[in-house]
Amino acid sequence: MSTAALDYTRELPVVEGSPTAAEVDATIAAPLDQFPSRMWWIIFSIALSFFSIGVFCIGMTLYKGLGLWGVNQPVSWGFDIVNFVFWVGIGHAGTLISAILFLLRQRWRTGIARFAEAMTIFAVMCAGLFPLLHTGREWLPMYLSPYPNQHGLWVNFTSPLLWDVFAVSTYFTVSLVFWYVGLIPDLATLRDRTTNKIKKVIYSLFSLGWRHSNRHWQHYERAYLILAGFATPLVLSVHTIVSFDFAVSVIPGWHTTIFPPYFVAGAVFSGFAMVQNVLIFVRQAFNLKHIITLDHLEKMNKVMILTGSMVGYAYAMEMFIAWYGGNQFERFVFLNRALGPYAWAYWTMVSCNVIFPQLFWFKKIRRSIPAMFIIGITVNIGMWFERFVIIVTSLSRDFLPSSWGHYTPTFYDVGILLGSFGLFFTLILIFVRVLPVVSISELKAVIEGGQPSKH
Amino acid sequence: MNEKHLFAVTALFDTPDEIIHAAHETTSAGYTRFDINTPYPVHGMDKAMGLKQSRLGVFALVFGLLGATSSVLFMTWVTLIDYPLVIGGKPFWSWPAFVPVAFEITVLLASVLSVVTMIVLYFKFPNNSHPLHDTPYMKKVSSNKFGICIQADDPTFNQKAVEEFLAKVGGKEIGPVFFDLEDLDHGQHIFDPKFIGVLALTAILVSGGTYFTFNKLLYMEPFSWMSAQAKLKAQRPSDLFTDGIGMRRPVEGTVARGFLPYPFKGKPDEAAKNLVNPLLPTKEVIDRGKTKFLTYCSPCHGNFARGDSRLAGQFPNPPTLHSDKVRNWPDGSIYHVITEGQNVMPSYASQISRDDRWAIIQYIRVLQRAHNAKESDLK
Numbered sequence: 073m074s075t076a077a078l079d080y081t082r083e084l085p086v087v088e089g090s091p092t093a094a095e096v097d098a099t100i101a102a103p104l105d106q107f108p109s110r111m112w113w114i115i116f117s118i119a120l121s122f123f124s125i126g127v128f129c130i131g132m133t134l135y136k137g138l139g140l141w142g143v144n145q146p147v148s149w150g151f152d153i154v155n156f157v158f159w160v161g162i163g164h165a166g167t168l169i170s171a172i173l174f175l176l177r178q179r180w181r182t183g184i185a186r187f188a189e190a191m192t193i194f195a196v197m198c199a200g201l202f203p204l205l206h207t208g209r210e211w212l213p214m215y216l217s218p219y220p221n222q223h224g225l226w227v228n229f230t231s232p233l234l235w236d237v238f239a240v241s242t243y244f245t246v247s248l249v250f251w252y253v254g255l256i257p258d259l260a261t262l263r264d265r266t267t268n269k270i271k272k273v274i275y276s277l278f279s280l281g282w283r284h285s286n287r288h289w290q291h292y293e294r295a296y297l298i299l300a301g302f303a304t305p306l307v308l309s310v311h312t313i314v315s316f317d318f319a320v321s322v323i324p325g326w327h328t329t330i331f332p333p334y335f336v337a338g339a340v341f342s343g344f345a346m347v348q349n350v351l352i353f354v355r356q357a358f359n360l361k362h363i364i365t366l367d368h369l370e371k372m373n374k375v376m377i378l379t380g381s382m383v384g385y386a387y388a389m390e391m392f393i394a395w396y397g398g399n400q401f402e403r404f405v406f407l408n409r410a411l412g413p414y415a416w417a418y419w420t421m422v423s424c425n426v427i428f429p430q431l432f433w434f435k436k437i438r439r440s441i442p443a444m445f446i447i448g449i450t451v452n453i454g455m456w457f458e459r460f461v462i463i464v465t466s467l468s469r470d471f472l473p474s475s476w477g478h479y480t481p482t483f484y485d486v487g488i489l490l491g492s493f494g495l496f497f498t499l500i501l502i503f504v505r506v507l508p509v510v511s512i513s514e515l516k517a518v519i520e521g522g523q524p525s526k527h
Numbered sequence: 528m529n530e531k532h533l534f535a536v537t538a539l540f541d542t543p544d545e546i547i548h549a550a551h552e553t554t555s556a557g558y559t560r561f562d563i564n565t566p567y568p569v570h571g572m573d574k575a576m577g578l579k580q581s582r583l584g585v586f587a588l589v590f591g592l593l594g595a596t597s598s599v600l601f602m603t604w605v606t607l608i609d610y611p612l613v614i615g616g617k618p619f620w621s622w623p624a625f626v627p628v629a630f631e632i633t634v635l636l637a638s639v640l641s642v643v644t645m646i647v648l649y650f651k652f653p654n655n656s657h658p659l660h661d662t663p664y665m666k667k668v669s670s671n672k673f674g675i676c677i678q679a680d681d682p683t684f685n686q687k688a689v690e691e692f693l694a695k696v697g698g699k700e701i702g703p704v705f706f707d708l709e710d711l712d713h714g715q716h717i718f719d720p721k722f723i724g725v726l727a728l729t730a731i732l733v734s735g736g737t738y739f740t741f742n743k744l745l746y747m748e749p750f751s752w753m754s755a756q757a758k759l760k761a762q763r764p765s766d767l768f769t770d771g772i773g774m775r776r777p778v779e780g781t782v783a784r785g786f787l788p789y790p791f792k793g794k795p796d797e798a799a800k801n802l803v804n805p806l807l808p809t810k811e812v813i814d815r816g817k818t819k820f821l822t823y824c825s826p827c828h829g830n831f832a833r834g835d836s837r838l839a840g841q842f843p844n845p846p847t848l849h850s851d852k853v854r855n856w857p858d859g860s861i862y863h864v865i866t867e868g869q870n871v872m873p874s875y876a877s878q879i880s881r882d883d884r885w886a887i888i889q890y891i892r893v894l895q896r897a898h899n900a901k902e903s904d905l906k
Contacts, residue, residue, distance in 0.1 A: 097670050135749040211745060211750045228612075229602045229606060229625060229628055230614050230615070230621050230624035235627035239627065245635060245639060253642055257566075260669055264665055277655075282652070283660070286565060286573075286576060286578075288650055289568040290568075290578055291645050292568070294584065295583055295642055298587045298637075299642070302591075305630075306634045309634075513566060513567040516566055517567040523569065524571055
């Protein structure tokens with residue numbers, strides 16, 4: 073489809089060309105039936121190498137303790153919390169696409185929803201790793217949950233850190249359930265397609281005996297609607313609660329009411345950038361260009377202009393309120409962010425998050441794969457630096473100049489960050505090989521001729 | 528061979544329009560035990576099949592309310608009743624702080640339990656032994672065909688009539704589906720050795736895993752519970768000192784508090800002359816003296832110091848302490864006897880502290896006075 077012929081007033085077809093249902097099956101199931109290509113093995117081994125760096129650094133942290141990290145007093149939250157907030161943010165695109173766009177009847181979500189949901193689950197898994205390591209006693213995570221213990225003590229229900237535990241674990245569970253419910257009919261289709269006996273047992277086990285019965289579809293569709301209804305406020309609540317970790321404290325630069333909406337916008341922003349980046353490869357590698365179309369990528373880029381502008385507005389508003397609020401500590405923190413020892417990080421963040429995504433206003437850039445890929449990467453770099461700037465600048469210079477400090481990450485900090493990327497991409501690479509990356513049943517329902525003519 | 532049991536008659540259709548039409552016809556023909564199998568939900572099928580609206584929403588509402596109330600009640604119980612703590616100077620029941628957790632639990636229970644309800648209650652899943660599984664019919668409806676399946680347990684079922692009816696509405700590949708005879712065996716399977724074996728294996732794995740995790744694994748390196756520390760513990764050897772002993776002896780001539788050497792060793796007369804009881808006969812001192820007397824002195828001297836030993840016969844009986852001799856002794860003499868011992872009585876210096884000895888003497892004086900009370904004491 074040429075760029076010039078685009079007519080935005082008409083709803084675009086969800087799938088380009090008009091594949092039949094059988095062709096949809098064949099296209100989507102193809103990667104599951106072939107032996108992985110050489111390219112896949114190369115990327116997989118790179119991802120696995122990064123993951124093993126992380127495993128080594130985590131092992132050393134377990135064995136030696138948190139002294140290996142760069143955290144200190146006053147900067148007691150370093151890469152661990154930066155990475156946690158970053159990964160939770162990445163995990164926001166999936167549920168947003170699958171739940172909010174579902175409720176808004178955005179049919180174009182069909183092509184990308186399954187992949188984005190899987191990405192959410194993997195990103196939240198990466199995120200969950202960091203608070204656990206941050207506790208320093210990784211083998212005592214049960215104290216995070218209110219269980220009747222021999223101390224007779226309960227968790228502190230008024231602490232944002234505890235809210236975080238509930239928010240992230242609920243988000244993970246509900247995302248997983250959402251994803252799995254979507255997979256059941258597809259697994260049944262794969263079960264009936266496959267000729268491999270072992271695969272058949274596995275698919276039968278996980279498809280639970282699904283028979284595509286319309287007496288079931290009826291409840292299934294209702295359940296999907298209910299899940300979407302619950303997941304929508306949930307996805308907004310998760311990063312809101314993560315932002316409470318900062319906003320509920322009294323540290324200058326953290327104690328602001330703009331944090332919840334600003335964090336949610338930032339999370340969607342970075343999540344969409346990550347989905348867009350990875351999908352560019354997936355559609356190329358698995359011949360899904362007619363299902364995950366350029367229009368999909370363009371729409372994601374539009375979401376990125378919107379959320380990127382919201383983030384830019386939040387940066388400006390923080391500066392304005394710091395001046396207008398008249399609190400000298402607050403004023404100092406924001407001047408320090410822009411001009412202090414971490415100014416390089418601040419300006420990286422501003423240029424990556426506010427300036428570069430504005431290029432998406434140009435249709436040519438918005439529909440150019442290399443351009444959008446590079447901008448997507450810069451967005452994720454920028455969003456990582458946003459969390460770094462918020463956490464480190466505020467902690468390193470707060471009220472008393474006598475207790476100021478500086479934070480420098482160590483080898484282990486960087487190693488665990490690389491390891492989390494390794495884990496994420498390892499899981500994604502396994503996912504694209506063992507499960508359908510696009511929802512087969514949803515896609516069949518939206519192809520041409522998929523629904524009765526009189527309805 | 529066994530006789531085959533008919534489950535249903537099935538037919539396939541090519542387009543969604545055809546299947547909607549067939550569903551309408553089937554419903555109007557009066558069939559109730561039938562199902563439509565399509566690879567994806569087809570719009571308008573509920574109406575065509577005459578299905579009522581799904582009631583899953585009611586379950587979701589109930590589970591959501593359950594999550595909201597149970598979490599709020601639980602947090603209230605914890606913070607008001609079970610373990611009230613002042614946190615940040617706020618009231619015990621800071622309800623705004625409960626909102627996030629209550630919200631998350633509401634969403635969690637409502638979504639997870641709704642899905643479980645749907646799968647278990649509505650679908651009766653997992654069920655991989657349904658007669659439709661592994662039929663050519665199933666393979667087609669899970670890909671690109673639309674199927675109808677009229678079950679044999681329908682009240683108006685008649686194989687011939689149904690086949691004719693399906694042909695009339697345009698169905699293709701019309702054919703019967705039979706029960707798998709193995710699945711019709713509804714015998715008792717609870718004592719099946721395989722089932723019991725799986726149960727036993729699960730029990731062993733779960734209990735063994737739990738035991739290993741909580742009693743062994745958590746005490747291995749690196750889970751040190753801070754027990755491995757760079758400090759020297761009592762009784763441990765150490766390379767730091769030339770003698771290799773971790774514990775150090777006190778500097779020569781060191782005297783521990785309360786352990787000054789007794790200066791009147793073997794000199795009862797000087798002790799009698801020089802020692803003065805530092806304690807006054809207050810109630811506390813006498814009570815303390817009584818406790819110590821009953822512990823250390825009474826086994827031989829008797830509970831009232833009459834020399835009536837509980838160990839009578841096993842040891843030579845000690846004299847009564849109510850004799851004129853002892854009553855007229857100065858405190859220093861009694862102190863000397865307790866400290867040094869006398870005849871068969873050993874020294875009690877290591878058992879009874881200095882102050883306790885003086886307290887015992889005060890108590891002995893009380894006993895002596897009580898035993899030899901004057902007329903005036905009774906008034």
